[in-house]
Structure formats: structure tokens, C-alpha cells
Amino acid sequence: MRRVIRALRRSGVVAHPLRRPVDRVEGWVTLILVVVFAVFTPLAAAAVGGCAFRAGVRAEQSQEADRRHVMAKIVKEGGRESRRLVAVARWRGSDGMWRMAKVPVNGGHRPGSSVRLWIDQSGREVAPPRTRAQTWNQALSYCLITMAGIGFLLLEVRRAVRLRLDRRRSERWERLWAEIEPPWSTRHRPPPPWP
Structure with missing residues (x-):
């Protein structure tokens, strides 16, 4: 249970005092993408695999009739x-x-x-007609390719969101540093008068 809580805190979903709004946005985007992957990917893979399997069965029947x-x-x-x-x-x-x-x-x-x-x-x-094992192999391959493609696409979406949020973090840091630096730094102070 501690690992789950620690993972949620790291992701930015669970609020805590040091989290900035952009950190929470990043956490929610990550959580949404994980849910989309968990729900949508099996459905898409089943649809693609089913189409590939039906096409393979038709090819089997056609080749068995022709050969x-x-x-x-x-x-x-x-x-x-x-x-x-x-x-x-x-x-x-x-x-x-x-x-x-x-x-x-x-x-x-x-x-x-x-x-x-x-x-x-x-x-x-x-060549010998297509076998049922070849049809299953092709359908499963298409399922895996579909899952990998969707996963890659969602990772790229997360990467693009993260780059945009990192840019915002940097801009905010620069603005805050521009306000805070002058009192702390000697770079903006006038030189001390010579005696």
C-alpha cells in the first residue's frame, strides 16, 4: 500500500504542499493516459485481431478450395x-x-x-494452403502491433505534454528569479563608494 501511495505522490495526482499546479496537471494527464491505455488498447487490439483472424479464415477456405x-x-x-x-x-x-x-x-x-x-x-x-496456426499467429501479431502502436502514441502524447509543462516551469522560474534575485545578488547592487 505504501508503494501505491508513494507512486501516486510522485505522479502528482495526490496533492501535497510542494506540488505546483503544473505538477498536478502532469499527474492527471499521466493518469488519464494510463486509463485510456488500459481501456482502449484491449478493445482496439481485439477489433484488429478479430478482423485479421476472419480474413485469415477466409484465406484458408479459399486456398483449401483452390488447392x-x-x-x-x-x-x-x-x-x-x-x-x-x-x-x-x-x-x-x-x-x-x-x-x-x-x-x-x-x-x-x-x-x-x-x-x-x-x-x-x-x-x-x-505452396500448401494456409493453416489455422498461421491464421492465429498473424491475428496475435496484429494484436501485439496494435497494442505497441497505441502505447507508443500515448507515450509521445505524454512526452509532448511534459515538454510543454517543462517550458512553463522554466518560464515561471525565470519570472520568480527575476523578482527575487536583485535583493540577494551583488550583480545588481551599485559598487561600494571608494573612501
């Missing part, structure tokens, strides 16, 4: 390309024509063995 997998026979080993093993494989497309292409394989595939491929409506090899 199918076939078993292809490896004709010959192809070697290494771009840090992955490839082999030349042959399969029958959806139009009944035989197709051949280099396909990625694991190390244990030899000529004559089978490998699973995904093909589109025209019979060309394509």
Missing part, C-alpha cells in the same frame, strides 16, 4: 538450391497431363519414391 495434394514420383535427384534439397518429380495434373518440376524434398527421398505436393486448379505446384 489439392497429389503424390508425385521422384524421377531424379536435383541437388541443393538455395540451402534446400530439391529433386525432379513427376505428377499428373488435374487436366490429366503429366507435369515435371523441381520440388523441395527431405534427405531420404531417392528416385522412385513418392513425395506429397500441393497443386492448384491448373496443375502447377503451389
Whole structure:
């Protein structure tokens, strides 16, 4: 409980005799921004994540309808390309024509063995359809990006407010010092008369 009270005093929300009005304004602005972050950020992240998830599910359904997998026979080993093993494989497309292409394989595939491929409506090899895990991953990533963006924006608002309040503090300090300095300082006193 002491930590909470100490944090509230430091923030400027709780009044105490040494707090200036600008300190209280800064404390209230900080408190309001924290509340806005706590209330608005989850709502915005849920909305963005929900949109991303629904778009991902539509992409899954579209790709599942457009793509199918076939078993292809490896004709010959192809070697290494771009840090992955490839082999030349042959399969029958959806139009009944035989197709051949280099396909990625694991190390244990030899000529004559089978490998699973995904093909589109025209019979060309394509990437596997999107999975539900990819959809969840993308939706959660968008949620985190949204939360980080809102947090950054609110921190920048707080920084701008603080800079403006610091400028006011400095101006007030200069005015007060201009009133108080002359009696205390020797800079404005006339030199003592010479004897």
C-alpha cells in the first residue's frame, strides 16, 4: 500500500504542499493516459485481431478450395538450391497431363519414391494452403502491433505534454528569479563608494 501511495505522490495526482499546479496537471494527464491505455488498447487490439483472424479464415477456405495434394514420383535427384534439397518429380495434373518440376524434398527421398505436393486448379505446384496456426499467429501479431502502436502514441502524447509543462516551469522560474534575485545578488547592487 505504501508503494501505491508513494507512486501516486510522485505522479502528482495526490496533492501535497510542494506540488505546483503544473505538477498536478502532469499527474492527471499521466493518469488519464494510463486509463485510456488500459481501456482502449484491449478493445482496439481485439477489433484488429478479430478482423485479421476472419480474413485469415477466409484465406484458408479459399486456398483449401483452390488447392489439392497429389503424390508425385521422384524421377531424379536435383541437388541443393538455395540451402534446400530439391529433386525432379513427376505428377499428373488435374487436366490429366503429366507435369515435371523441381520440388523441395527431405534427405531420404531417392528416385522412385513418392513425395506429397500441393497443386492448384491448373496443375502447377503451389505452396500448401494456409493453416489455422498461421491464421492465429498473424491475428496475435496484429494484436501485439496494435497494442505497441497505441502505447507508443500515448507515450509521445505524454512526452509532448511534459515538454510543454517543462517550458512553463522554466518560464515561471525565470519570472520568480527575476523578482527575487536583485535583493540577494551583488550583480545588481551599485559598487561600494571608494573612501
